[in-house]
Amino acid sequence: MRTTATTPDNDIDRRWSRAIVLVDMNAFFASIEQLDNPSLRGRPVAVTNGDQGTCIITCSYEARAFGIHTGMRLPEARRRCPELVRITARSTRYAEISARIMSALEAITPDIEVFSVDEAFLDVTHVQRLHGAPPVIAKMVQRLVREVSGLPCSVGVAGDKTTAKWAAKQRKPEGLTVVPPWETALRLHDVPVTELCGVGRGIGNFLASRGVVTCGDMARLPVSELAQRWGNIGRRIWLMAQGRDPEPIRRDVADPKSVGHGKVLPPATRDPQLLAAYLERMAHKVATRLRRHGLEAQQYFIGLRTDDGWLGGRHLTPRPSDDGHAIAALCRRVLARAWEGQGVHQVQVTALDPVKADCQLELFGEPAEPRRQAVNRAVDRVNRRFGDQALSPASLLGRVPLHDVIAPAWKPDGIRRTV
Structure with missing residues (x-):
């Protein structure tokens, strides 16, 4: 384990007015594969979604x-490393280990925000008397993660969330970087603003046009310029660059405002039957998730991504629905009307307005078909017991063998736990 801290020992032991720890699992999915299969340890491993994933x-x-790196296509990776071992992702296994880690971290502090399947923020401000100074707690966190999972993690410790996340990236794998609040401005002074979480290319270009390239430059820019452009988000970015991110740990996360599934395809896919099959599979995956959580939706985004952007858009079912056949009908309509043979790189189906099912019956609307609802419930029961694709529409048999994936907004429980 590598530790980076520039503060004197007597300062390290000081109690911090605010202390945030960011746990960042190292190459999480690949590390799990190497843990479960010792023959993969020390070898170059790449994880893809599905046996045919590219x-x-x-x-x-x-x-x-x-x-x-993540996002690279497999053929290019094999050119760089002919010995590369491709492994099919096992999302259920990854989610299981992540949930175990997140649960164990509650022994450190109850103030935890699960940021993604492999990252979590811990506010340890109020447990310093119990566990010790923040650097001591950070080492405790690393040991605990290793004990419950057998996996390495990197940890960043700072007085705010943004600096803690930046710090965790500085020493990988299994590093520990400490940035005390009284050193934050100095440590961030020469760091490009685009290295901070949430500062993308668009905001970075806006700041650069006003002479802000590094975090140290931000103090010269009036906060009003960012506030006028982006409101509270702009104010937060201005503070983030100076190590004063006010964002609190958010334990309670609202249900998502959309429920969607997408699939990255082989480059420039033009087979209409294959595109229809992928869209239909996404439609049924979305419908299954809606039913699992007692939701239904009427407005759906159906999209096909090409070199020129997304084709498709928002479309409505006749009434709020959780039926994959109704959603698939929208997909077929979009494919017939919006696609003209262009190469497609990705398909996406997203329910945009999910609400609790049967909250209010339509006075003049057509009632849902009872037989279809009963069939869907029966299919769900079988698939929960025997696997996601134990029962599926005949039109998909042998066409698109898909594997579950973990969404960036995954959480250990609730609707966001779904993979």
């Missing part, structure tokens, strides 16, 4: 040494 969703540090 887009790398993560890779081991041995693979990263060859310049391989």
